[in-house]
Amino acid sequence: MPYVNIKVTNEGVSKEQKAALVLGATELLQTVLNKNPERTVVVIDEVETDNWxxxxxxxxxxRIRGS
Structure with missing residues (x-):
C-alpha cells in the first residue's frame, strides 16, 4: 500500500487544489509503479510558515522580506 505525504505551507491551498494533488499523486503511482489506486493513501499536511x-x-x- 503506497503512502504519500505532501507537506505545504498553510497559505491558501484550496480544497480543489488538494483534491488535484491527491488525484495526481495517485495516478502517478499507478502509471509509474503500477500501484493499485484503491490502496494508495495520500495525506496533505499544512504547515505554519513559522514551522518551515x-x-x-x-x-x-x-515572506515579510519579499523573498
Missing amino acids: GIAGELVTER
Missing part, C-alpha cells in the same frame, strides 16, 4: 525554514530562515520572515 529555508536557508536557515523561517518562511514567515522570508
Whole structure:
C-alpha cells in the first residue's frame, strides 16, 4: 500500500487544489509503479510558515522580506 505525504505551507491551498494533488499523486503511482489506486493513501499536511525554514530562515520572515 503506497503512502504519500505532501507537506505545504498553510497559505491558501484550496480544497480543489488538494483534491488535484491527491488525484495526481495517485495516478502517478499507478502509471509509474503500477500501484493499485484503491490502496494508495495520500495525506496533505499544512504547515505554519513559522514551522518551515529555508536557508536557515523561517518562511514567515522570508515572506515579510519579499523573498
